[in-house]
Amino acid sequence: MQSHIRNFSIIAHIDHGKSTLADRLLQFTGALSDREMRDQFLDKMDLEREKGITIKLQPVRLNYRAADGEEYILNLIDTPGHVDFSYEVSRSLAACEGALLVVDASQGIEAQTLANVYMAMDLNLEIVGAVNKIDLPGAEPDRVKQEIEDVIGLDQNDIIPISAKMGIGIEDILEAIVKFIPPPQGDEQGPLQALIFDSYFDSYKGAISYIRIVSGQMKKGDIIRMMSSGKEYEVMELGVLSPHMQEVESLQAGEVGYMAAGIKNVSDTKVGDTITHADRPAAQPLPGYKEVKPMVYCGLYPLENNDYERLRDALDRLKLNDASLFYEPETSDALGFGFRCGFLGLLHLEIIRERLEREYDLSLLATAPSVIYKIVLTDNIELYVSNPTHWPSSQKISQVLEPFVKASIMVPNEYVGAVMELCQDKRGIFVNMEYLSTQRVMITYKLPLAEILYDFFDALKSRTRGYASLDYELIGYETADLVKLDIMLNGEIVDALSMIVHSDRAYYRARNVTDKLRRIIPRQMYEVAIQASIGSKIIARETIKAMRKDVLAKCYGGDITRKKKLLEKQKEGKKRMKQIGRVEVPKDAFLTVLQVSDD
């Protein structure tokens, strides 16, 4: 049985055609009829299709009759390609014996791809290489094959040229999967060990887990035990995804499928946990995953105060399918009740926010994203702070440390100067530069995570005309000269606008923010002073003069209805303002101010 199973992932950079290839595999193996087919089939969320990226992996089972005449079951576990979601990649890789590496024939290997390939190699996965988009005019499959050989060590003669879009080389891929990727070799008779590599919540069936049976077998009606918690459940439903859910009676060692056991809470089906039988438990759980820790935090506040409960419900729901999402209630003087939320990265943040707004019809206000700073107080107590509001006063601080990353940037050699300039600009420390081929260079820098979080990626793309790719990993905390910048309106600190900045940049940021606020905040009945301060020291100031004219000169019998409507509209307009002290601030002011576009 297991000899006819192949479990594999696809590793590819965003836009290198992974989802299109997955679509072709589905079509070629007849898993989907042409009528059912739509682009990016495995990307279930609208957002994924819109952004052309994969966020959430979704396994699929393909039945394939190979050239040797045998029927094989190929389990494809799709992976996300963005650095924010490398955690999800590791989850899907752990459930496989092999990985299909897809590289764009004109772009070459990207930093993120490389990181994921290394991760796959660490897990002893067999790598099958393919260069995609060979039909495009700029394609250089031979150069890219050479690059793959140089960098990763695959024999370039084994690398398959394909065009997922045109359907070229699909069969070759399927054959290579069968031929090169080893079949699973779990003990079919041994005690059950099933790895949960993802789970989500279904309102009818409860928590549904995607599982890989590593050893033993699981049958409907089995009493199972979660090895981390010891909690026991009865298996209500087992099945495979082909790609639609299809019930089966049992799953054997080596197989991939889904399981429902009437579990009310997704947190009871922890991703990375091992499922075993209650009556015949395995001695050891499978190696799990590291708990993911959020890297970026921001406050999310409903624009309408009475939406707070709805926001909480929506976060609860999203959390069911997204273990990496963190949130806890927080209160802001300026914004009222909201949540402090933690994310894997900025894309993750953006996606969650968009999902909250789109799927739950909420209007949200997000405060400036922040990393977690480590602060050593004068009495040697250590603090971790991710919300500028909780920043201690400077007298109490003995040392501030911020998270640093090792950033690997791959770029054609003509952009080396531009990339280094950008990294220096972002307080980067040069580590290494390595020629991967005559034209491609890998540059390594140590950079503060906070700098990467803001506009680094966009700046990198624009300075290299989109050719650079970025990967980074956290390497720990280093001391930094950071200060808290407060923004005041008429002398009152607007807590939601406080930010942590490097002291060299404080004046620049202060000027930038006060100037933006001056342009966004409309004239009021009073003069408004906008000040930026560090501690008690004011370092920038702008003034909005008091409004002079807002009057209806004429208001007589025939006109009264219309004039009242104007006043009503004006009153409605005030609802789109946030009252901070006596100052009315347009709600989108926060967003505009926090956009770090022109740094």
Place this chain on the structure above:
Amino acid sequence: MINHGNYRGIYIHIPFCIAKCGYCDFYSVPIGRSMDWQEQYLRGLVAEMEQRASFYDGQRIITIYIGGGTPSLLTSEQIDRLLNKLAATFTLSSDIEITIEANPATVNEKYLQECRQAGVNRLSLGVQSFIDRELCLLGRLHSTQDSKEAIRAARAAGFTNLNLDLIYGIPGQTTDDWTANLCQAMAAAPEHLSLYLLQLEPHTPMGRWVDEGKLFMLEEEQEYQLYQISREFLSHHGYQQYEISNFARPGKECRHNLHYWHSAEYIGLGAGAVSFINRIRQQNAQLDSYLQTSDDYQPNFWQGEILESMSERQRWIDAVVMGLRTTQGINMDDFKRRFGVDLHQEYDQVINELMAGGFIIIKDGYLRLAPSAYFISNQVLCRFMA
């Protein structure tokens, strides 16, 4: 003092002009010098009055205002007929105020004398400016000379209650220009002055010029200065400001205007005129319903669109936002008697905030705008909206 709530006003709309001014947003139709429409239109007005008579409740009329358009395009004989018909249809108060608006280019001493004899006792002249360049920009047909002659004629005809309309904030207008205008007005010693900030609607010709960048409005700051100059100047010359844009010698406040600002009921006659009765504001039908060739008027031919039908709450809010336009403000005891609403209670927080900011004043039982808030009154008024 008159309790407007117990009385009615009548507004008669004469929706014709020789030509339309570039800033005008009122309902009027340019007809050139043609005089064919008048009799036809009057027949319509008479028919409307006859039909309305059946549901008139007999409440006394204390003010009649003939506005436009250009009412002075009617002959004095036609005005006489119109007023006679009004008197025959409605119960007019013995001390009724009867105002007619006039374009200075359309009147002479004889005409005005005849109007007075017909019963008109207040004249409102659309002078707009005493500077020909400004008149030209506004698209007015009359000259400064016409205005001076009309003022002389009005006095000679015996009008002792004269209003001049002036516009400020005209593109290019300096503080000197405006002060000169005010000085010229003083020469006429009018009993009443309406000073209107030029505010353009986008669909007017001047509004379009501004949108297209062909004409530049004054800066907010300059407009504010002109307003302050007016207030000081007129106060110095013995005029009292009684509303955001209106000034009068003591006792010469326009009763018709006050009627509106007291949120009192009125009947609007004529094409496009608005009536306010029983919490409903309703606009009359447009001109084609009035200019019928036969005298066979259908029942309710004059009726048009309902603009608003108010709840009790909306009704008294109407009274608040209108009342606050007057410098005297709202007598809160009267208000409570009239609407059963305690403003202190209803607007507790709003009133406290606005008082703290110095934008409203409560004194001697009156709630009123602080003078410093007149020119930003929308900011205050909108806080009192539903």
